[in-house]
Amino acid sequence: MTDTTAVDERWAVFHRWGPYGLLAVGTLVSWSAADAVGMTTAERRASGALVAAAVVLQLVWNRAARTRPDPSAAGSCYYAVRWAIGFALTWMNPLFAFYAVAGYFGAQHLLPRRLVGAGLFATAVTLAGSQSGGLPPHGVMGWVLFGAILTVNSMLLALFAHFAALEEARGRARVETIAELERTNTALQQALDENAALHAQLLVQAREAGVADERRRLAAEIHDTLAQGLTGIIAQLQVVANTPDPDLAREHMDRATALARHSLGEARRSVHNLAPVALADDGLPGALEKTVTEWGERTGVRAAFTATGTAEPLHDEVAATLLRIAQEALSNAARHARAGRLGVTLSYMDDEVTLDIRDDGRGFDPLAVPARTRAGGFGLDGMRARAERIAGSLTVETEPGHGTAVSARVPLVRHD
Known part of the structure; x- marks a missing residue:
């Protein structure tokens, strides 16, 4: 009331x-x-x-x-x-x-x-x-007194009526202000509801686009690694089948074995990158720490992971996007950076989450980076596209000889 x-x-x-x-x-x-x-x-x-x-x-x-x-x-x-x-x-x-x-x-x-x-x-x-x-009233003085008192009462009445009118106007203005605030609050709530619906739709679209990109990336990887490896294995086995020289046959058999091992490693890497299973067990901070640790052990680069702010459970698509960006940035660093140290920082803020990957490698000229490939997964354009699909952004700071810093900023959307 x-x-x-x-x-x-x-x-x-x-x-x-x-x-x-x-x-x-x-x-x-x-x-x-x-x-x-x-x-x-x-x-x-x-x-x-x-x-x-x-x-x-x-x-x-x-x-x-x-x-x-x-x-x-x-x-x-x-x-x-x-x-x-x-x-x-x-x-x-x-x-x-x-x-x-x-x-x-x-x-x-x-x-x-x-x-x-x-x-x-x-x-x-x-x-x-x-x-x-x-x-x-009795007598002249009675009427004079009556008139004087009536005049005073009338003046007081006019004064009180004026104050009452002012108070009434103030009350009407207050009621109108309250009504306007209620209308504004209703419109704001509607806008928030619409924004939440649009955000949910954006995440669904990002998930669908991510699945399509993963399919294109996996198809390109199969073509560039597994298919080529199998083709090489077949060629080596054909030589073994057609040569009478045991030494030559053994040499080509060893090559076929090496190609098979390499192709198996590529297949395992593709499967590992296909779905971020670590998120289901450890959450985003744990998955990133595990990913960075394994990457450092595999590459020999001194790598460290840091989390700042109060960790919160993120929407699955947001967490998967950040983990993918980190994996792609680490993959790029392993192939191109020649770094001695690398640091990954995950920061939780009021309404956004940032992921920073910095190394002390050789850096590069951003203007010389080739355009995004049809695979659409790896590379700077792929990471930037991932961030933009969930209303985020990705920036890169680098120059030849001075290392590279990749920073992704995405909205903090909590887990449903």
Whole structure:
């Protein structure tokens, strides 16, 4: 429940029950002081009848007001009759003005805007008569006092009305601001939901594109390594089958064996690179550390892995992309860098993850790198394409003789 709604509900309770309370106070005080103010027996009976009429009037109005919450002709009639009863009671006993005060609180709620001023002024007349000693005023001084008090009441009424108008305007502005904030929050939530859906769609597309790239890369590797190796093995075995010289046959058999071992190694490497199985067991930091350690042992290069920030479980496609980029960067370093040291750093930040691979190798001229091949997997273009598929980026800093730094930045998308 908002503050505005709570205040409106309190006012509704007052408009329903307040007139009863004011009437009770006015009646109690007036009848207690009836002798002091000189009320006659007829006035006492008349005031009792008017009090009963005021109670009946309020009962009828409370029932009718449920279907007339806004200013209406019925509300104007109720206000006028209630004012008339209050005026008549105050005429007979000034202390009945306690009941007449209700006119100040119901005017804007019951009367059309053009009649509010008249209703408030009529209430001020009743109260001024009570405050000046009773109605009607006695003598010239009585009328002067009545006029002075009425003037003061009217001025106070105008001042309070001005403050009320300012507060009402401020309240309307506050309500409009709250409504605008709610609309903005709704639009923002819709945008966030749409962004999440687009992000999920992007990851699905990246996965599909990655599968296609893996197929092209694997096909190229089979053509460039396994197929050529098998072709060489067949050629060597054909020589063995056709030569009568045992020494020559043994020599070609050894070559065929060496080619078979090399092809088996290439097949195992292709299978290992086909799916990042290490992610299922160790998560991305563990998989990268294991990959870097094995690469260093295999190449003889002093390699180190570092993770910074608070590690979080990443979406499968994000983790697989970073591991692939690291594997490709290490593969490139092994083939071309001739480095003595290499470092891999994985950094978790507020809304992104960065992967940095730096070596102290011979470096290269970035402008001289050949264009991406049809295999689409290895090389700088392949790594950059992987990062861009999941709304990331990849930068390379290098120059001949000063090593190479590869940096990938991707959004931190948590595991579903």
